[in-house]
Amino acid sequence: MKTLTLCYRNYDKEILLDTVKEAIKGKSKAEDDVIYFNDLAAMYKFMSPARAELLSVIKNLKPKSIYDLSQKIHKDQGYISKEIKFLNRLGVIDLVLDETGSRQKLIPVVKFDRVIFDVGINDVAKASSE
Numbered sequence: 001m002k003t004l005t006l007c008y009r010n011y012d013k014e015i016l017l018d019t020v021k022e023a024i025k026g027k028s029k030a031e032d033d034v035i036y037f038n039d040l041a042a043m044y045k046f047m048s049p050a051r052a053e054l055l056s057v058i059k060n061l062k063p064k065s066i067y068d069l070s071q072k073i074h075k076d077q078g079y080i081s082k083e084i085k086f087l088n089r090l091g092v093i094d095l096v097l098d099e100t101g102s103r104q105k106l107i108p109v110v111k112f113d114r115v116i117f118d119v120g121i122n123d124v125a126k127a128s129s130e
Contacts (some may be wrong), residue, residue, distance in 0.1 A: 004092060004112040005034045006043050008119045033112070036088060040119065047115055054083060058093065058110045065098070065105035084108050 037043035056074060063069035066084055070077040084106075087093045095106040 001113040002111065004115045005118050006047055006115060007034050007036050008040055008043050008117075009036050010038065034118075035092075043117065047117075048089075051083065051087075051110075052115070054080070055087075055110050055115075057110075058108045060114075064107060066108065067105075068109060096104070109123060 035046070036084070037046070043050045054069075057073050058062070058069060063072055064114050065080050067077055069084070070080040073080065084093065088095050088108075092111060094109045094111055096109055098107050
């Protein structure tokens with residue numbers, strides 16, 4: 001079973017900015033199966049109930065395309081496409097190109113079986129005292 005860890009660490013804001021810039025450039029941030037956050041609210045927002053549902057549907061229902069996924073989850077295809085690209089840039093999902101048939105399709109595939117939150121109590125105390 002492969003686990004993605006969302007890890008809260010109170011670290012320098014410059015490191016956070018560099019991390020976001022690299023993610024925007026398409027460099028995976030799920031290095032060693034961990035994504036670091038400098039803000040607890042951002043960490044919980046990242047794994048929102050809607051995103052958790054999206055990952056669950058991909059993992060369990062195995063949609064054949066982004067369009068198929070949007071149909072299964074009953075959400076706008078544009079919204080789903082944006083979410084999928086974001087999760088792909090962070091290294092949470094892969095997009096597999098399917099060239100069978102008349103059209104090319106991207107098949108989303110979740111790389112993890114579970115997501116855990118790692119919050120160090122000492123880090124929370126440091127952040128609240130600053």
